[in-house]
Amino acid sequence: MKLTITKQFQEFILNLGLSLKELLQKAGIPNLLWKEELVVNEQQYYRLLQEFNTHITNEQLLAFSEVKNINMFMPPIFAALSAKNGMEALERFITYKKLIGPVSVDMQILEDTVRIHFSFVYPEQELPRFALLNEQLLLISLLRTGSGKEIIPLLVSSPFDYGKQIKKYIGILPEKSKDNLLVFQIIDLKQSFLTQNNSMWQFIEPELKNRLSTISEQHTFTSTIQSTLFQAIPSGHFSLNDIAHSIGVSTRTLQRNLRTENTTFNQQLQTTQKLLALNYVLNNNLTTNEISYLIGYADVSSFSRAFKKWTGKTISQYRNDYFEHNKKSFS
Structure with missing residues (x-):
């Protein structure tokens, strides 16, 4: 979400004896105050509330x-x-x-x-x-x-x-x-x-x-988790504890929020790994070993089995079918 923070409002907060810049930094929110706006997701907003709570x-x-x-x-x-x-x-x-x-x-x-x-x-x-x-x-x-x-x-x-x-x-x-x-x-x-x-x-x-x-669709907690996983998986730091720490909630709260949306952390992890894999396998510059590493699998065989479970095809079959289909489409 995008929040308008005018220069006058920034001055008002400063005159109260609070530094909005410092609070944003502690909450891990990019400082766009020079544009008189903030772009935050729900969890960043929640962390900002917690920072206000600590200092006010x-x-x-x-x-x-x-x-x-x-x-x-x-x-x-x-x-x-x-x-x-x-x-x-x-x-x-x-x-x-x-x-x-x-x-x-x-x-x-x-x-x-x-x-x-x-x-x-x-x-x-x-x-x-x-x-x-x-x-x-x-x-x-x-x-x-x-x-x-x-x-x-x-x-x-x-x-x-x-x-x-x-x-x-x-x-x-x-x-x-x-x-x-x-x-x-x-x-x-x-x-x-x-x-x-x-x-x-x-x-x-x-x-x-x-x-x-303009608020076309309400952000869900699930979408927040997926967005965080997309960034975290290639880094190798995507455990439940890693993701909970990243968005500033406890693991228990994370799991409860997902349950209210009828899903689990493991389901979202699998979904995100699948989406990443489907994108990576179409890049001929990446080997199967590299893709396996990028989506967080310890060994290629485990990744290959997971990929076939997701798509019903081996990685080679999926690639061949995709490029063959595109070749016919443009001929």
Whole structure:
């Protein structure tokens, strides 16, 4: 995914006492801040959240979560502020949230209340304290800014401690629980927004819809593993531990995430080795020994057996059939 990080937002983070350049470096993310953008996959984004979590203070977190400080940098937040009330604002925020990061928002509307739950796109990976509290505080700030009222949630819960400053800002004592929850009264969410701006919304809505449409297919955890394996296999460092370390998760989390997508690490390893092999065997400059080494097989005989299992043909047969077919196609 591509994230826009304006010079002004970079300055804002720097003024908080945080170095985005250093955080990116520690998270292993290429620094493209000079282009005012970041290109990250879900696991890189998660590592960045973890780095923020390590270095940010409660005071900095509150400033980072204050809508008036960041709405000019976040189009989905501006879209929410342009809504007629809190209910519409939440719907817009949830719709366009994927434009600013792989965090999912679930909203459950009951008779008198609305319940909000946050999760990382891969539920097996729990949101770090910074990320979760930031999301909860951001919605509280959004509703207060839009309505001009000191809206106080009925309930706030998470597995984390909040600290005195954050508790005072929320207005109620947060509960500690295994999961997270943010509950508002519907009567509070139906209050008109002072920030409602229909003309501006009509102007930016097409652009936001266009950005959503460019997300052609959702990245899966499986695609992340495959992409990592494609780079790791030729190097010889592609064990479960190697890949888990590479993307910044535990081996247990990696396996759980794959299970939720009905696959396993070994299946993805075999699939990637097969795709690499099918590409390499069509290169006449590579010997069978070299291909075997490049796709991570210790000996040629094992690779040859695997290749025949994948294709139903020997390597020589596969090559001959391929080039013969192409020869006829161009004759």
